[in-house]
Amino acid sequence: MDPLELAVLRPGARDVSALGAPMAGQLARLAAVLAGTAIAGRRIGLVTGVHIAWAPRPAAETDGPVGAAVLARALTVLGGEPVVLTDAWCGPVVDACLGAAGCGPAVVLPRNATEDEVRTTVAALDLGALVAVERLGPNRHGRVMTMRAVDISASTAPLHAAFDLPGLPTGAVGDGGNEIGMGTVPLDVVATAVPHGSEIACRTPVDHLVVAGTSNWGCYALVAALARAVPDRGEALRALLHPALDAALLTAAGEAGGIDGVTGDPGLSVDGVPVADYADLFADLARLGSGPWPTPPHPTPRRSPSGSGPAACG
Numbered sequence: 016m017d018p019l020e021l022a023v024l025r026p027g028a029r030d031v032s033a034l035g036a037p038m039a040g041q042l043a044r045l046a047a048v049l050a051g052t053a054i055a056g057r058r059i060g061l062v063t064g065v066h067i068a069w070a071p072r073p074a075a076e077t078d079g080p081v082g083a084a085v086l087a088r089a090l091t092v093l094g095g096e097p098v099v100l101t102d103a104w105c106g107p108v109v110d111a112c113l114g115a116a117g118c119g120p121a122v123v124l125p126r127n128a129t130e131d132e133v134r135t136t137v138a139a140l141d142l143g144a145l146v147a148v149e150r151l152g153p154n155r156h157g158r159v160m161t162m163r164a165v166d167i168s169a170s171t172a173p174l175h176a177a178f179d180l181p182g183l184p185t186g187a188v189g190d191g192g193n194e195i196g197m198g199t200v201p202l203d204v205v206a207t208a209v210p211h212g213s214e215i216a217c218r219t220p221v222d223h224l225v226v227a228g229t230s231n232w233g234c235y236a237l238v239a240a241l242a243r244a245v246p247d248r249g250e251a252l253r254a255l256l257h258p259a260l261d262a263a264l265l266t267a268a269g270e271a272g273g274i275d276g277v278t279g280d281p282g283l284s285v286d287g288v289p290v291a292d293y294a295d296l297f298a299d300l301a302r303l304g305s306g307p308w309p310t311p312p313h314p315t316p317r318r319s320p321s322g323s324g325p326a327a328c329g
Contacts, residue, residue, distance in 0.1 A: 017043060019243075019303045020225075022296065023236040027228035028162070028277045028286040031190055033208035034200055035226035045186040045223035046240030048144055052184070053095025054245070057143030060098050061087055062150045062177065062195065064105025066170045067276055069161065073170075075105035076276030078285045079149030081264040082188065082234030083109070084116035085255055086148065089238045091118070091328035092251045098122060098140055102172035111271035115264045118328035130176035137177035145177060147187040147195035149230030152178075152217035154193070155202070160215040162191050175219045185221040188233035190286070196221040229286045231261070232296060239304030246307075253301045258294040265290065 016024075016039040024035045052059055063083040065076045080101075087097035099121040101109040106123040113121060122140075124133060137145065151159050151167070152175035159168040175195050178185050187196020192205040192212055198220035206213035227233030235256055242252040262283060265273075269281045277287035284290065 019236050019239055019300065022299050022303060023227035023232040025228045025293075025296070027190055027232070027288055029191065029209060031208065031226055031228060033204065034192060034197075037200055037204060038224050038226050041223045042225050042236055042240050045146070045225060046237055046244050048184055048186065048223065049090065049146070049237070050093060050241055050244040052143035053090045053093035055143065056094050056096070058096045058098050058140055059090055060100055060137060060140060060142045060145040060177070061148055062100045062145065062174050063148040064101035064109050065149060065151055065276060066104035066167060067274055067279060068167045068170045069163065069165050070274055070279035072274070074272045074274045075108035077108070077265055077268045077273045078190070078229050078231050078276050080105070080109045080112040080268055080273070081261065081285070082231035083148040084112040084118060084264055085260065086234040086237055087113065087118050088116045088328050089241055089252050089255055092248055093241065093245055097328065098142065100124065100137070100174060102126060102128070102174065104170050107271045108268050108273040111267040111273070112264050115267035116328065124172050124174065126170075126172060128172045130173045133173055133176040134180060138180055142183060144184045144186065146185070147178070147189075147221070148234055149189065150174060150195045151193050152195035152197075152219040154214065154216055155218050160193055160211070162193060162209070162211070162215065164211040164214050178219055178221060186223040186225070187221045188225045188227065188230045188237070190227055190230050190233065193217050194230070195219045196224045199224045229288065231285055232293070235297070235300055239300040242304035243307060249305065253304050256297045256301045256304070258290065258297050261297070262290055
C-alpha cells in the first residue's frame with residue numbers, strides 16, 4: 016500500500032486495516048478522478064452526515080462533516096465547485112463545518128425524501144463525480160445500521176440512492192463497514208473485520224473506496240493525494256492539513272450540536288479519539304503529499320484553458 020494509505024489506517028475507534036488492504040491503490044485513483052473533475056471546473060458532490068440516534072442528546076456526529084468541509088475547500092483550490100449534500104437531521108452541523116471552512120451551505124434534503132426524489136435532486140446538479148464521506152447506507156436487508164448494530168433507518172434519508180445514477184463516477188470514504196461505498200468490499204471481509212460485520216455491512220458500492228481509521232482522516236489523505244496529483248497547487252492544498260483547522264471545524268461542529276459518534280458526547284474528539292492523539296498525523300500527511308506517486312495511477316490532469324470553474328468556497 017502507498018504510505019498515504021497506511022498513514023490513515025492507524026486505528027480510530029477500531030482497527031480497519033483488514034478493510035483497507037483490499038482497497039490498496041484506490042486513494043490514488045479517486046484523487047486522480049477528483050483532480051481531473053475539479054480542474055475542468057465541474058461540480059463535485061460530497062454526501063455526508065450521520066445522525067447518532069442512540070445518544071442521550073441525538074445529533075449529527077463530527078466525523079464526516081469536518082473532513083468533507085476540508086475536502087470541499089481543497090476542490091475549490093483546484094477550480095472545482097463542491098456541492099455538499101446531507102439530510103435535515105445533519106444539516107446544522109454540516110453547514111457549521113462548511114461555514115468554518117469558508118464554503119457555502121449544503122443542499123439539505125428533507126427527512127422524508129424518497130429514493131426517487133434523491134436521484135432527481137442529484138441528477139439535476141449535473142455533477143462530474145459524487146463522493147460519500149462517512150454516510151451510512153443500507154445493508155443487504157435494506158436497513159441502515161450503526162457500528163453497534165442499532166437500526167437508524169428512520170433517521171437516515173436515502174441519499175445512497177444517488178450512487179446508482181448511470182454514468183456518474185463515484186467514490187467514498189469510510190471507516191467501519193457500514194458506510195456507502197463498503198459494498199465494494201466483499202461481505203465476508205467486512206463480516207470478519209469488524210464486530211457485527213455481516214449485519215451492518217452496507218452493500219452500496221462505488222468506483223473507488225478509501226478506508227481510514229476515521230473518515231475525516233481519509234479526507235485529509237485525499238487532500239494530500241490531490242497535492243501530489245496537481246503539484247502546482249500543492250502548497251495551497253498542504254496548507255489545509257493543519258491541526259488548527261481541524262480543531263476549528265470540530266469546534267464549529269460542536270457549537271452547532273455535533274457530537275462524537277462513538278462516545279455520544281460533545282467535545283474535541285472524533286470517534287473517541289481526542290484531537291491531541293492524532294495531531295501528529297497532519298505533518299505526516301503534508302510530508303507525504305509533497306512527493307510524486309511512485310507509479311502514477313492515471314495521466315497527470317491538465318488544467319482547463321480557463322484555469323478554474325465556479326466555486327462554493329470563498
